[in-house]
Each structure stands twice: as C-alpha cells, then as structure tokens.
Amino acid sequence: METQTTNMMPQPPPYENNVPGEQAKAQLEWMPPPATIPGCPPGLEYLALLDKVLIHQQIDLADLVMVNQYRKTKYVIKNSVGQQCYFAYEESDNCEQCCCGIDRGFVMKIVDNANVEVIRVIRFVAPCKALCCGGCWCALCFPERVAIESPPGTRIATIQQSGTLCATNYTIKDPHDRTIFNLNGPSCIPCRDNCCHKDTKMKICPPGGDSIGMVKKVWAGLVLEMASVTNFEITFPQDLDVKMKAAIMGMTFLLDMKYFETGQPRRR
Numbered sequence: 001m002e003t004q005t006t007n008m009m010p011q012p013p014p015y016e017n018n019v020p021g022e023q024a025k026a027q028l029e030w031m032p033p034p035a036t037i038p039g040c041p042p043g044l045e046y047l048a049l050l051d052k053v054l055i056h057q058q059i060d061l062a063d064l065v066m067v068n069q070y071r072k073t074k075y076v077i078k079n080s081v082g083q084q085c086y087f088a089y090e091e092s093d094n095c096e097q098c099c100c101g102i103d104r105g106f107v108m109k110i111v112d113n114a115n116v117e118v119i120r121v122i123r124f125v126a127p128c129k130a131l132c133c134g135g136c137w138c139a140l141c142f143p144e145r146v147a148i149e150s151p152p153g154t155r156i157a158t159i160q161q162s163g164t165l166c167a168t169n170y171t172i173k174d175p176h177d178r179t180i181f182n183l184n185g186p187s188c189i190p191c192r193d194n195c196c197h198k199d200t201k202m203k204i205c206p207p208g209g210d211s212i213g214m215v216k217k218v219w220a221g222l223v224l225e226m227a228s229v230t231n232f233e234i235t236f237p238q239d240l241d242v243k244m245k246a247a248i249m250g251m252t253f254l255l256d257m258k259y260f261e262t263g264q265p266r267r268r
Contacts, residue, residue, distance in 0.1 A: 030113050031083035041150045043118025044242040051238040052080040053245075055088075055252055057230045073257070077110070077249070086110050086118070088253065100125065102261045108253045109152075120152040121250035123257075144170070144258065148250040150243065157247035159254060168202060168259065172247050179207050180244060183215065183251065202255070204236065204248060212237055215252055217260060230260050 168185030185202035
C-alpha cells in the first residue's frame with residue numbers, strides 16, 4: 001500500500017527551532033551558494049562540489065525529556081568543513097506514528113539554504129507492517145522501498161531492501177529500474193540498545209565492483225546515543241552523478257530510522 005504524497009505542497013521548516021538551544025540563524029555557517037550547472041536538478045549544485053557529506057540529527061530540549069515518545073526527526077546536512085548546505089525534516093501521519101513507530105511511512109523534505117525544497121524522500125509502508133510487527137520475515141515479502149525525488153514530483157532513484165533476513169543490504173536503482181549501486185552493511189546491526197560503542201560502516205558498491213564510497217554511522221557517545229541522536233558521514237567520488245549522491249543521502253534517513261532510532265518505540 002503506497003501512500004500518494006507527491007502532491008503535498010512543501011512547507012518550510014521553522015528555522016528558528018532547528019538548532020539545539022534555538023541559536024540564531026545568523027550564527028550558523030552556511031556553504032556559499034554554488035553557480036547553476038546545466039542539466040543539474042535545481043538545488044543539487046551543492047552536491048556537485050562535495051565528496052563528503054555530514055548529517056547531524058537535531059533535537060530540542062523537549063526531545064531529551066520525552067524518552068520513548070514518538071517525534072518527527074530533523075537533520076542538519078553539512079559539507080566536510082562544517083558549513084550547512086541543507087536541512088531535512090520529517091512529515092509523517094500521527095496515526096502511523098502511533099501504530100507503526102519506527103516502521104512508519106514518512107516524507108523527508110530536504111531544503112536548501114534558501115529554504116526551497118530540493119529533494120523529497122518518500123518511505124512507503126507495506127500492508128504487512130501496518131498490521132503486524134514488521135520484522136525480518138515481513139521484509140522477505142514486503143521489502144523496504146523508498147523513492148527519491150528531485151525536484152519534488154520527479155523520481156530520480158528508488159531504494160529497495162535486498163531479500164535477505166535482517167541483513168543491511170539495499171539496492172539503489174535509477175528511474176528505469178536498473179541497479180546502480182548496492183549498499184552492503186553488517187549482516188545484523190545489534191546496536192539498537194547501544195551495546196556496541198563503535199562506528200557502523202556500510203559500503204557502497206556498483207554491481208560486481210569494488211567500493212566507491214561509504215555510509216558511516218558515527219558513534220556519538222553514550223549519552224547522545226541513548227537520546228537517539230545520530231550522526232552520519234557519507235563519502236563518494238566528487239564526480240559522481242548528483243542524482244546518485246542525493247539518493248545515497250536520502251537512503252541514510254531510512255537507515256537511521258530503521259536501525260538506529262533507539263529512543264523511539266518499535267512495535268513488538
């Protein structure tokens with residue numbers, strides 16, 4: 001069952017609230033706006049300059065005290081020197097939050113520093129997950145599927161979970177359903193309860209080829225991990241197609257919610 005969300009009008013996030021402590025927007029360091037690139041989807045010009053992206057989940061004080069409560073996620077996206085280039089915020093249905101927890105469907109809207117939505121990440125909810133636990137056996141029949149759009153309404157990639165039990169394996173496909181990359185992670189990620197105090201690395205490989213990049217979930221320290229504050233580091237070749245960079249970045253939000261959101265309940 002796929003929720004049709006592509007016609008939703010983007011709403012800008014409340015920038016005054018997207019930084020812990022409600023720091024002023026002027027205190028943030030912004031990546032200088034790049035020049036327009038012919039053939040590049042509007043807003044993805046930032047990615048053309050990057051070979052590394054840092055994603056930092058943002059929380060408010062209320063999030064810290066509301067442990068085991070549902071909350072919509074938001075992230076600051078930066079370049080390798082810490083300059084912000086994007087901001088991402090989740091839109092999800094309250095009913096799905098209550099019924100599905102971290103298995104819920106969502107729309108992740110990614111806006112640039114002009115507050116214009118440039119990428120949309122849509123996670124579809126399988127009928128099985130809406131009715132049952134959504135565990136590993138469910139993944140065999142209803143694998144995770146995420147659509148990446150840029151600009152919103154134009155699909156540039158699809159992310160699909162591979163048909164293996166509990167494995168962190170995903171494929172990135174172009175709009176013609178051709179596999180472009182595979183994400184190969186640990187056979188099982190046991191760190192939902194913070195038992196492993198280390199980074200988690202997931203390699204990005206073309207079919208039958210060697211790794212060209214990596215999605216790394218960076219260990220943030222016990223206190224932040226218990227509060228479900230996640231940090232990711234993504235590396236890829238600078239000359240990689242910006243659409244594939246956007247797809248890899250969008251996939252990271254799915255990985256975060258599915259494997260690392262320790263502070264949000266999951267239906268058992």
